Amino acid sequence: MTDDISPDLLRELLDEVRDDSSGDLVPHLGDYEHPNPDALALAVCDLGGRVVSAGDDDIRFDLQSASKPFVYALALDQKGVDEVAKRIGVEPSGDPFNEISLEAGTGRAPNALVNAGALAAHALIGRGDDDEDSRFEQIRALFSRIVGREVEVDEEIADIEARSAHRNQALAHLLAEEGNLADDPHEVVAGYGRQCAVRVDVRELAHMAAMFANGGLRPGGDEQILGRRAVRYANSVMFTCGMYDAAGDWVYQVGLPAKSGVSGCVFAVVPGRFGVAAYSPRLDEHGNSVRAAAAIEALSDRLDLHVLDRADGHGFGPAG
The missing domain is CATH 3.40.710.10 (DD-peptidase/beta-lactamase superfamily)
Structure with missing residues (x-):
């Protein structure tokens, strides 16, 4: 794990967004009573499979x-x-x-x-x-x-x-x-x-994102779970389309391939470095989690993660 990322840093970023109570729970579930409407979590998984997390990182949610x-x-x-x-x-x-x-x-x-x-x-x-x-x-x-x-x-x-x-x-x-x-x-x-409706927690979703950051290889192993070229195409489509009809704003502000789910989860890919995931159930008008998206944006800002912001090997690599 990069030395810049620690549980203390992730807790600090969560505290930055914690007081934002805007947004609504997913509307199409009718009278469903959400068990954790105020949950908030953030996790990072590097290519070696090591995970750092903070907040409600043991709560499982639907991938959507x-x-x-x-x-x-x-x-x-x-x-x-x-x-x-x-x-x-x-x-x-x-x-x-x-x-x-x-x-x-x-x-x-x-x-x-x-x-x-x-x-x-x-x-x-x-x-x-x-x-x-x-x-x-x-x-x-x-x-x-x-x-x-x-x-x-x-x-x-x-x-x-x-x-x-x-x-x-x-x-x-x-x-x-x-x-x-x-x-x-x-x-x-x-x-x-x-x-x-498949369920994972934020640490597992970060691990899934890290597999995309690792060209389809299992983080911490040598198993090729998905082909490198297929992962490159999936990352490319996430970069331009992943955050619903707010994708342009996301690329402009955060600059990472990402995908959200109306359960309140968001994951993002830092190619060649790590995966990050966040969870908070309340959604904005586009269907993206308000606080999860803000937490990942804060991490990107803090660590200069935007893939178009630097040319030191952290951008998209060639397909194998």
């Missing part, structure tokens, strides 16, 4: 959209760039993440980090004869390999998501109508809901 880049990279590994590109583009949409809209002229999802693209990526996992259970288990196995334990699904959240998945159903049917969904829309939406 933070799952999208990993499944996209898995689809790229399994199907190849050309096959994935037939169904999923790489351009920022500028629209909300659940906008019912596809790319003009192609019927593709604009990118893998809006819901249309995430559904298309989910449907690409596995072989043609795999059913939805097999597809989801491959995705769950990927997360389990990265964090080093058998991850679980938040069944309560998955059930709520299944009852309120009307927009995702509409997107899946629209993709299918355009020939850009590789399986049955209803099965894909059900599996995607379970993908989003």
Whole structure:
């Protein structure tokens, strides 16, 4: 771990953002009573697998959209760039993440980090004869390999998501109508809901981010979990599209590939150095955690992490 990062530093950064009580809990879960609405945590994992954390670092939360880049990279590994590109583009949409809209002229999802693209990526996992259970288990196995334990699904959240998945159903049917969904829309939406309900804590999410910072290698090991080229593409799309329709502001201010989830988590990748993750449940108008995003921005400012701010080897490396 870099000498600049310590639990004391992370606690200091959390204290800087702690008093911000703005934002709302995720709206689409209806009457769901959030167990930890005031939680706040920050963690950093280096390429050697060493983790430093502060705050409520033992609370598990649903990955939600933070799952999208990993499944996209898995689809790229399994199907190849050309096959994935037939169904999923790489351009920022500028629209909300659940906008019912596809790319003009192609019927593709604009990118893998809006819901249309995430559904298309989910449907690409596995072989043609795999059913939805097999597809989801491959995705769950990927997360389990990265964090080093058998991850679980938040069944309560998955059930709520299944009852309120009307927009995702509409997107899946629209993709299918355009020939850009590789399986049955209803099965894909059900599996995607379970993908989003996989639970980790902030230390584990930082470890997942560090795998992206390490070119797909397990931090602290020599296992190539995801291909280096697939990880480069996933990092690239996160850089331009990862923070919903606030992605431009994020790149401008923070300058790191990142992805958020409406559970309140955010992770960011410092290529060649480490991964960072934060958690705080209240969201801004874009669906990004107010305090988690602010904590990572504070870390980037403190350590000069913006990848366009310096030329000493900390930017994007070549694909292997």
